[in-house]
Amino acid sequence: MGSTLWRNARLATLTGRSPWGLIDRGALLVKGACLHWIGRELDLGSGLDIEVEHDLGGALVTPGLIDAHTHLIYAGQRASEFELRLQGASYEQIAQAGGGIRSTVAATRLASDEGLFASAAARLDRLRAEGVTTVEIKSGYGLSLEHERRCLQVARRLGRERGVDVRTTCLAAHALPPEFDGRADDYIDAVCGWLPQLHAESLVDAVDAYCERIAFSREQTARVFEQARRLGLPVKLHAEQFSDCGGVALAASYRALSCDHLEYVGAEGVAAMASSGSAAVLLPGAFYFLRETRVPPVDAMRRAGVPIAIATDHNPGTSPTLSLRLMLNMACTLFGLTPEEAVRGVTVNGARALGLSDRGRLAEGLRADFAVWDLEHPAELAYWLGGNPCLRVLCGGVPLAL
């Protein structure tokens, strides 16, 4: 098999000890779906079987970006809720009054499979156009076996048809559907019954839950996690977003891939994540959009060595953004990350939050997932607001049409 050479590039490999793992005048040799060789153009050996050669004109190349937390599949929008919140209503008040997630569930249940696919595909294409090559997509707006299955099937189809690698997460324990009003424990029993079926249909890569005052308790979350463990599925958790419910410690005891949100996590939670190896997925879009004021304890996470990932949390209620680059900027301006930490959060640590070791860096043997940017320096990924400097995206060695 011949290979493709991408040369005359500035590579931000995110490997090694030097800042950004920068290689100037670098080259990448892609064979099939993998990075076969990477280094300085000068060091490229002779006698290589190069079929095609591309001169990148000095452009910046980074690993393909990884959005490790999205709720991409839903119908409708919630602009009226945004207006209510601007007038003083809180997210929790709206949820308690039957709005919030429930209103998106009602719209999603009414949508056709084709309609759900088309709207999610349009969103995915916007993420992709900004360099995203791996996306985690959660269910959680179906809340019945039939509708959770439909949403997960749409996620799988997106992975097959849009050229991007999709990881699915079952978030059936996202909110209580109206037919289970006042019966949260019964709903959790139902969810535990659906998981083996959805898993048998190969629809689930991980299991998530929303552990919060307005959602499910620690005990209810633990029952979902027990079932995931029986099925051999990794878990993740929406945890400590509005209060410290002890969700992080619980998730860490199940060696969660990640704990997400974390504005209210305390010292014990951070220590638990450090010992379980769980990544912290910070979601500055939701923090910003809900006009929260309490920031996640980034310093404590750094000191404890918790890997920090950044994601869009794209959803119609709390984070209606489709720009992972904007999240990089917000991770710096709102949460105090350095641009390099932020970029590592959507590459190396994004991969970590999904349990993937074959991507997130530019290194030999890893997937040939990379983005080419009309930028001089990788810090610019977190610097420019708006516009789109992404020139090309390759996923698994295949160039995507942007």
Ligand code: NIG
């Ligand atoms: O990650 N926190 C819970 N879930 C979503 C919001 C979902 C919604 O409001 O529709 C989140 O922020």
Ligand code: FE
């Ligand atoms: Fe979320």
